Amino acid sequence: MTLKHIFTVLPQYVLPHHFLSGLMSKLTHCQNPAWKNLFIKLIIRLYGVDMNEAKFQNLDHYSSFNDFFTRELKDGARPIAPALDALACPADGVVSQAGPIEDGRIFQAKGHDYTAxxxxxxxxxxxxxFKNxxxxxxxxxxxxxHRLHMPLTGTLREMVHIPGRLFSVNAATVDGVPNLFARNERVACIFDTEAGPMALVLVGAIFVSSVETVWHGVVTPPSIGEPRTWHYQADAPVLEKGAEMGRFNMGSTIIVLFGQNQTAWNDDFVAGKPVKLGENIGRYAG
Structure with missing residues (x-):
């Protein structure tokens, strides 16, 4: 472990993750106009948020910081890849990793992997x-x-909430914490699609106060106990390609899984690549 990891990663092992996330939830849902507008302006300035893309640009429209954080975009701001066999990117962000699932194992970072x-x-x-x-x-x-959308049309089959820790998911922590994505709290949504089974795994992180889906609402918290599973049959939601499927209340990571020989990522869809919701990231063989 490098000196950088010692100072940025090791302290996270002893932090009260869920307490801090609960506190952040109270702060981000506060509806005091002066507080929430100050918080919003700070984040816009620190991170360079492009408010020109937002459906509502007047900060008074947002009832809380979280309302701003999960803001809608203008119609047409994120065109969805039109080709019938194209996989649409499910989120704005940066590719952490992408590739094959080898012998049931998923690559996290140099020296670290975890199992499906x-x-x-x-x-x-x-x-x-999802083997191989x-x-x-x-x-x-x-x-x-921070809204998440469907890479292709799917029928929801199952949702499972897996309690866990809430380590940060920034690059330094991903490099330094073994099994990170299989240790953090997460919500796995399994869909039937033309490309076979597809899993969208919404991974929580420090200060992520909750994960929501459009068919269920808030799934987390609670954040302790055994996994909880929901099965969907006759009443299963069907979500079209590009449709919203969920959102993070504060930021985190989404992991997409497909079965063997069903999809191929584009050659430039590699670690470190910035991506936008809806852009073509690969093809499927359905």
């Missing part, structure tokens, strides 16, 4: 669908649009 079985809550049948498939991990920073 761990990521998806320990259910062997759920994980088997492909994955993509996208990190959302505070400046990004």
């Amino acid at each position: 079985l761990e990521l998806l809550g320990g259910d062997a049948e759920r994980a088997q669908a 498939g492909s994955f993509a991990t996208i990190y959302l920073s505070p400046k990004d649009y």
Whole structure:
């Protein structure tokens, strides 16, 4: 472990992750106009948020900082890849990693990987669908649009909430904490698609006060106990390609999984690449 990791990563092991995230939730949902506008202006300035893309640019429109953080974009701000076999990027952000799932293992960073079985809550049948498939991990920073959308049309089959820690998901922590994405609290959504099974895994992080989906509302918290699973059959939601599927209340990471021989990422869809919601990131064989 480098000196940088000693100072940025090791202290996170002893932080009261969920207490701090609960405190952040209270702050970000505060509706005091002076406080929330000051907070919003600070984030816009620090991170260079492009308010020209926002549907509502007047800060008085937002009832709280979280309302601003999960803001809508103008119509047409994020065109969805039109080709029938194109995979649309599910979020604004930066590619953390993308590639094959090899022998059930997913690459995290140099020297670190984790299993699809761990990521998806320990259910062997759920994980088997993605054996030798492909994955993509996208990190959302505070400046990004924080709603998540469908890479292609899918019918929801299952959702599972897996409690866990809330380590940061910035690059330094991803490099320094083994099994990070399989340790943090997360919500895994499994869809049936023309490309076979698809998992969208919404990974929580420090100061992420909750994860929401459009069909369920807030899924987290609570953040302790055993995994909780919801199955969908006759009433299963069907979400079109490009449709909103969820959002982070504060920023984090989304991981996309597909089955074997079903998809191919574009050659330039590699670690470190900035991406925008809706852009073409690959093809599927459906």
